[in-house]
Amino acid sequence: MVEVEIRGKNFPLCLTVAALDEVNAKCGGLKNLMPFLQCKDEEGNVHVEQMAVNTAWMLGVLIREGEENRVMVARFENGDTKKRAVPGKDDIWHLMKPSEIVRYRPAIMEAISQSMGQEVEVEPPKNPEHAAQR
DSSP, X not given: OOEEEETTEEEEOOOOXXXXXXXXXXXXXXXXXXXXXXXXXXXXXXXXXXXXHHHHHHHHHHHXXXXXXXXXXXXXXXXXXXXXXXXXXHHHHHHOOHHHHGGGHHHHHHHHHHHHOOOOOOOOOSOGGGOOOO
16 A cells, blocks of 8 residues: 655555545546646646646545545454544645645555556466467
8 A cells, every 4th residue: 555654754655445435526527637637727737726726635534534545444353443643634735834745645545546447357278288379
């Protein structure tokens, strides 16, 4: 799981189903997430101010859901289910300057990519030694 460090503390990032629901409501789905985070207008101009606001929102959602996911996994594995205080969107808005928040964009994209990735286990063929090569 992707983690970010904020003021010396590490926080996991996770795109859960709950987070995906928020992204759908805010952006109209994952297909619109990049334009939402890039904040380009029709002429291709980037609106840095809005980019910082949108990135902070997404970071807050992924941090909150990273902690929720950690607690739920621990609950099913009989681990530490005590919730830690994590910074939310509003905390991040007040804690970080725009120049700081943009540094988290690669971690945000990596966390989304990992969360949407699928692992598929394939059963080995029954007679691999007799299988014809193509």
